[in-house]
Amino acid sequence: MNVVIAIDSFKGSMTSMQAGLSAAAGIKRVYKNASVTVRPLADGGEGTVDALVNGCGGRMTQVQVTGPVGRPVVCQYGIIDETNTAIIEMSGAAGITLVNGEEKNPLNTTTYGVGEVIKDAIQNGCRHFIVGIGGSATNDGGVGMLQALGFGFLDKNGNQISFGAKGLQNLESITTEHVLPELKDCSFRVACDVSNPLCGEQGCSAIFGPQKGATPTMIMQMDKWLAYYATLAREQFPHADAKYPGAGAAGGMGFAFLTFCNATLESGIKIVLDETNLRQYVQNADIVITGEGRLDGQTVMGKAPIGVAKIAKEYSKPVLAFSGCVTKDAVACNAEGIDAFFPILRVVVSLEEAMHTDNAMTNMADTVEQVFRTIHTFTTVSK
Structure with a gap:
């Protein structure tokens, strides 16, 4: 048998x-x-790193990064040396389980640590990424992650905007001259099992904001700021599409990956079944x-x-x-x-x-x- x-x-x-x-x-x-x-x-959520490391003969490593509320956290991720692939769960660096009850506030929480994990993996030779984006504590449109990778999200004085969704209210321009040069050689398979757009009634602020601590007023503000962010992004990246299914995943992380990185959004289980053959x-x-x-x-x-x-x-x-x-x-x-x-x-x-x-x-x-x-x-x- x-x-x-x-x-x-x-x-x-x-x-x-x-x-x-x-x-x-x-x-x-x-x-x-x-x-x-x-x-x-695994289905792209919790356990995906372990599953793919075990299934693909990889190894585990870890790096200290900026957590969702600014405190350092240690994030584990996997590396498959044979294919120069990193396996990352966003929740390890920006997950809601890393936030205490009274700290739940998407105006403040950041994805900066996710970018730091990606940067560490690039420095370890990885050029292909599998990223699970479930369980986030954030609603910053992935801007924190992109800042860590060298993108400029600047206010009227040319300074980087602050962490969290609240920083988006001061966004005036997006720059790319300091982006990590290796990023252009990287590809990303992003495990995403939601189809929400970035903004609107079904957008990330309205649908997922409350579970991250957003009040009705915050939801209206964040939705407006994210819409302007998407407009600015489209000026430099014509393919930017705030309505793309999944753009609103993980507080707009889907939009960030699709717009600024060589990424595809795919079913989490499909990725795992493909990669483990x-x-x-x-x-x-x-x-x-x-x-x-x-x-x-x-x-x-x-x-x-x-x-x-x-x-x-x-x-x-x-x-x-x-x-x-x-x-x-x-x-x-x-x-x-x-x-x-x-x-x-x-x-x-x-x-x-x-x-x-x-x-x-x-x-x-x-x-x-x-x-x-x-x-x-x-x-x-x-x-």
């Missing part, structure tokens, strides 16, 4: 590899001679296993397990999914390529107990074992 496993992380409980290796252990209890391949999985492994599998922490109706909206299932179905492979919990509307997954799914929780326990890593790994192995014992029983009977 040849089984390929690609399970997304169970947030706060198991990493992708821990979940996959636990499932593999359960299979091996039944099919001792089975060929079981565990591949890392899952298709190559699935082709010869007898069974494909996937899953995530919570399987529900939202899973079919482009989440990682469905990405795995779609590849498996290209080769008519059966797909089983295992999850920490399963909701009633998870039945939608059956129509999207997941043939059967199973919750791994085996007894009634507290959420804390269920999410404890050792318990979750044990539950995964035990549940997968019983499912494969069922497969073995019916395979034997059919013979």
